[in-house]
Amino acid sequence: MQIVKDFFKSMATSIDSRVTSPVVGTFFTSWALCNWDKLVLLIWGVGSVNSRIETFSASLSPLEINFIVGPASLTLLYLFALPWVNHWIYRAQSPCEGRRYSSAVDLDIDKEEHRGRLVKATKKADMQDQIAEIEIEAEKRNIEADTRRRIAETEKAESERLEAEKRKEKAKSEAEEQKSITQKATHEAELKRIRTEKERQEFELNTEIHNDKLKVMRFPAVFYLIDTLSESIAADEVYLNPSSLGAIVAASFGYGSFEDLLNDRNFNHESLMKTRYLAYDERLLPAFAKVLDENKIEYWGEDWLFEHFQQILSDKFNITISSIDGVVEELVEAINNFDELLDLTESTPVNSEIANTNAIDYEADSADLIDHSFDSTKGLTLSFSTSLTGTTEEDKGYCGDTIDVKFDVDLPIVIGSYGLGEHEKNVTSANLRDYSDPED
Structure with a gap:
């Protein structure tokens, strides 16, 4: 049963797509118009149904113009010529339609303007008494406000006069007080100068004593x-x-x-x-x-x-x-000691890169001296580069086992301008070598 349902459903879908097609529908309509007399006799003709069908079938001939050529011509005219005719008619009517629509809009605008003036005049007439009362009340409030303003100005002028007298008295008092303060400040400044001079002399004496003690200690x-x-x-x-x-x-x-x-x-x-x-x-x-x-x-x-x-x-x-060059040579030899280079794995930058690899038991290549500089106030600084290579763990996916490291070795000034202390290593960069680069 499901197969039969699917068959009829497929047939209905196919028929619907063909009937709704503009070509098929237009052709059927044109054919009906060209053969309307035969269809009328088929439906309402005299005789039995069988006789009418036989008469209808006998009247159809593929050679007749109304059978194929006529309907096909009407179909083409409808599909291709009629849209252009409609387009030309719409274009010919558009100026007239525009003017007609514009006239209708202007008429509506005039009506609304006249109605607005009428409404405004009506409302204004209704509000004349209210407006008169409001104007009278506003004028009354203006008079009262002007009276209050004049009174306030008079009171303000009197207050300013009294305030000016107070300021004058205060200024006189402050001038006398300032004179007293100035005399007191002058006296205190003289006392302070004397104390400062005495403290300076005591400080210089103590400084000399302190320096002498430091010299004795050294x-x-x-x-x-x-x-x-x-x-x-x-x-x-x-x-x-x-x-x-x-x-x-x-x-x-x-x-x-x-x-x-x-x-x-x-x-x-x-x-x-x-x-x-x-x-x-x-x-x-x-x-x-x-x-x-x-x-x-x-x-x-x-x-x-x-x-x-x-x-x-x-x-x-x-x-x-x-010599400085001799110190550099000795340090290069000391840094290339196995234990010295393995200390690099304990630095934070190198540890961060090791965490991104799949290798363990890192070993260091010999370090290459990149540059060195000496400063009599800071000390000697040597810059090195080396590579750390680990053993790849088999149970992990390969993601690199070599880390390129750059580090500085600093010997700070301990005494004088040339006395250098023990060297300290400082990793400046650590980068896991990228094997996606063809050069690697």
Whole structure:
């Protein structure tokens, strides 16, 4: 039964789509118009139904013009010619229709305007008495307001006169009070100046005492270096006066003079013990040579004096004295130590990138020195780059196992202008290598 229902439903849908088609419907209508006489005889003709059908069938001939050609021509005219005829008729009628519609609108506007004037005149006539009462009341209120304004102006003028007299009395009183205050302030300022001068003198005295105490506190470290250096060069039967020995120590640590060294409160045993390197530049050896010339030492040169001072710093304080380039070379070798580079994995930027990978047990490649700079107030800074490579875990999808790392190694100034402390690493960038790039 479902198949039969679907069959009839499909047939009904097909017939409906054909009947509602403009071509089919127009053709059937045109055919009916061309063969109306045959259809009338078929429906209302004389005789039985069978005879009428036979007569209708006999009257149809495909060769007749009313069978195919006529209906087809009417269909084409209806579908293609009639829309153009209707379009031309509408265009021909449009000016007349527009003027007719405009006249009708103008007539409606005139009617509404006349009706509005009539309504307005009627309302105005109805409100004449109310308007008159309102105008009288408004005039009365204006008179009362003007009277109150005049009274208020009079009262205000009197109040201003009294206020002016009060201000005059107050100004006179304030002038006398200000004179008294000025005299008191002058006296207090003089007392304050005297106290300030006394406090300044006491402060300068205390500052001098404090500076002398700091110098006394720093003197053991300076004296120890001078005494040790004096004993070292005495083994070679060379004797220098204390001022020359002090100049050697001051020049080695980058001070302009021995007095500058004594004025530096940071020059003490504690700072010396924190110093790892003592860098020097091209000015150190000429300063040593100048000291030897001033003391007329002819058999020994500045290199000999440098070796003595180098030995003292190394033995007594574990300080390596070297040129800046020498310090850089030693640090490059120290940084490429396996443990030093593995410390990079503990930094926050590298840990963040490791969390994005699927690798463990990272190992570091050798670090390449990118750049280095030295500042006598900040210290020595070296910039490195390296790569950390891990072992990929098999149970995880591959997303990278190499991290490119850039880091700085800072040696801060601990003492003087050339005394450098222990180095500290600081990771500046860490990026997981992107293997979607063909170059990788």
